[in-house]
Amino acid sequence: MLTIDNLELSITDPDTGRVSEILRGNSLTLAAGEALGLVGESGSGKSMTLQCVLGIEPPGSSVGGRIELEGRDLRALRGEELRRTRAEDLALIAQNPHSVLNPVLPVGKYLMEGMSEARSMPKARARLRSSELLRSVGIEESERVLRSYPHQLSGGMLQRVVIAGAISAQPKLLLADEPTTALDVTTQAEVAAILDEKRREAEMSMIFVSHDLDLAAAVCDRLAVMRYGELVEIGTPEEIRDAPQHEYTRELMNARPKLHPEEA
Amino acid sequence: MRYVISRLWSLCLVFVVSSFVVFSGMYLVPGSPENFLVQGRTVSPEVLASIRVQYSLDDPFLTRYWNWLTSAVQGDFGRSLTTRQDVSNLLAARLPTTLFLTLYAGVLVVVFGIGLGVIAGTREGVFEKIVVFGSNLGFAVPTFFAALLLMAVFGGALGWFPVTGSGSGFGGRLFHLTLPAVALSLPSLAVVARITRTSVREESGSDHVLMAVARGVPRRLVLWRHTVRNSLLPVTTVIGTHLAALLASAFVIEYAFTLDGIGALLVDAVHRQDFAVVQAIALILVVAFGLINLAVDLLYAVIDPRIRLGKAA
Incomplete structure (x- = not known):
């Protein structure tokens, strides 16, 4: 469904002219309905991979390689075609929901905008759908939340809103960029569970970026380990856990906090 | 509330x-x-x-x-110590010119300051450089010098606009006060354009704008609803303080264009040490500053729900 072929990304600093290589020729494929966990330490290029898929990499970037979604070259899309693809086929769930929503517009506007202005759904239907979506991600007081402004809601609540917005299009591919990292521990599990459930229900594919190996293993079919912009290992969670091939993967496994150290 | x-x-x-x-x-x-x-x-x-x-x-x-x-x-400022007239009558005769001039300049500041700032903030190239250069110039040139320059060019050489008097009727005033209003608005216009440009630039790099792009929100909406609207929050504050300051600079302009506004009255009153008139004008200025700032604060609360609704979650 998604094919990333030899993806390279380097960013030129506009002030110093220094070029830093962020991604060094990574390739991976994703089957329909599959969830792939992208794990690795900060700065290993996980989020940048997602940004390249969406075409929202930072200014000064130069991207090489191909990214194909069902045979269409995403990097070659322009203008209206690119906009519609972003609106209909892809959905990003970012780390901090408080910076995702426009702080001066009510939450309802965020959802409405995604459906009616980005995807031409009639306003009245988008309105109804907004409350439905919120209830489906476990928000009971959907009307109150729709009228609220982002700063009035907790991070966990807001991330549910973002997930609701992301699944509203029934996109082909969900791009989740550390969706639970900015939340407190109790809501982390809830939000991860909702995301997992919704994805399976609608049989969407997902790339799940995380530095938390255990979380990624729990919600993903396969894991890909990244380091310094390179994909060092890819396999099922069991393979990665039981027989890590790469030295770095072993380090990563051992770096996890353990509840019972003697079991390791 | x-x-x-x-x-x-x-x-x-x-x-x-x-x-x-x-x-x-x-x-x-x-x-x-x-x-x-x-x-x-x-x-x-x-x-x-x-x-x-x-x-x-x-x-x-x-x-x-x-x-x-x-x-x-109650509107009674006593009597002028020199002319024995009621101060309130003196003011009432002079106030319309000053108010008209200040509002006219204020409209210019808002419309052209924000307009130029948004254009310069959203596109690169020659136009942006012109706006930046022009705003440096506009800010650096003192108001009275701009007044003289405008008088010489548009009043003298081209003869398009009158350089004295404040005209009668709405059209007449508009016509007569154009040059003074332009001269008066220039420094503030320059500042507002510049701050708008910076603010638009900053906002267009913010996360929620990037996310709107990633969600496939149409460009026009990303620009106006998410970038420009949000970037006007800091601009509002700046415009508020500048509008109030326009009233004070209006005095210099009135003098340069020999307009019969409050400014000219104040200068005369200070010369003659006419306590009652000076006090009244100073008080009016204070009230005007206060009201304008109040209006800006309330406007800010309308635009930004975070102020209106408090920070509580």
Whole structure:
């Protein structure tokens, strides 16, 4: 469904002219309905991979390689075609929901905008759908939340809103960029569970970026380990856990906090 | 609502304190009022005493302040010490010109300042450089010099606009006050354009704008609803302070274009040490500053729900 072929990304600093290589020729494929966990330490290029898929990499970037979604070259899309693809086929769930929503517009506007202005759904239907979506991600007081402004809601609540917005299009591919990292521990599990459930229900594919190996293993079919912009290992969670091939993967496994150290 | 009440309350406090400063400030000037009234002539102590009684100069300071303030609130600023006219009548005759000039300049600042700033903030290239250069120029050139320049070019050489008088009727005023308003608006316009440009630039790099792009929101909406609208929050504050300052700079412009506004009146009154007129004008300025700032704060609350609704989650 998604094919990333030899993806390279380097960013030129506009002030110093220094070029830093962020991604060094990574390739991976994703089957329909599959969830792939992208794990690795900060700065290993996980989020940048997602940004390249969406075409929202930072200014000064130069991207090489191909990214194909069902045979269409995403990097070659322009203008209206690119906009519609972003609106209909892809959905990003970012780390901090408080910076995702426009702080001066009510939450309802965020959802409405995604459906009616980005995807031409009639306003009245988008309105109804907004409350439905919120209830489906476990928000009971959907009307109150729709009228609220982002700063009035907790991070966990807001991330549910973002997930609701992301699944509203029934996109082909969900791009989740550390969706639970900015939340407190109790809501982390809830939000991860909702995301997992919704994805399976609608049989969407997902790339799940995380530095938390255990979380990624729990919600993903396969894991890909990244380091310094390179994909060092890819396999099922069991393979990665039981027989890590790469030295770095072993380090990563051992770096996890353990509840019972003697079991390791 | 509680926000509005608390803002009104603090505004009243500002008015009381500053009116006290305005009133007492006049007594810090060397010389006493009755000496100015007799204008250097030698008069008998009896005459001086009668003047002091007539103007209640022997009352305790706080009593005089209280009487002045209460009648000022009712629109009575007393009489001019030199022309014996009611100060309120003097002001009423002069105020429209100043207000018109200030509002005219204010509209120019808002429309062209924001307009140019948005254009410069959203596209790169020659136009942006022109706006940046122009705003440096506009800010650096003193108002009175801009006034002279405009008079020479558009009034003198091209002869498009009149350079004196304030005209009559709405159209006449608009026509007569165009050059003064342009001269008056230039420095503020330059600042507003520049801040708008920076603010738009900053906002267009913010996460929520990037996310709107990633969600496939149409470009036009990303620009106006998410970028420009949000970037106007800091601009609002700047515009507020500049609008209030326009009123003060209007005095210089009125002088340069020989307009019959409050500014010219103030300059004359200061020359003749006409206490009552100076106090009244100073008080009006204070009130105008206060009201404009109040309006800006309330407007800010309308635009930004975080102010209106408090920070509580």
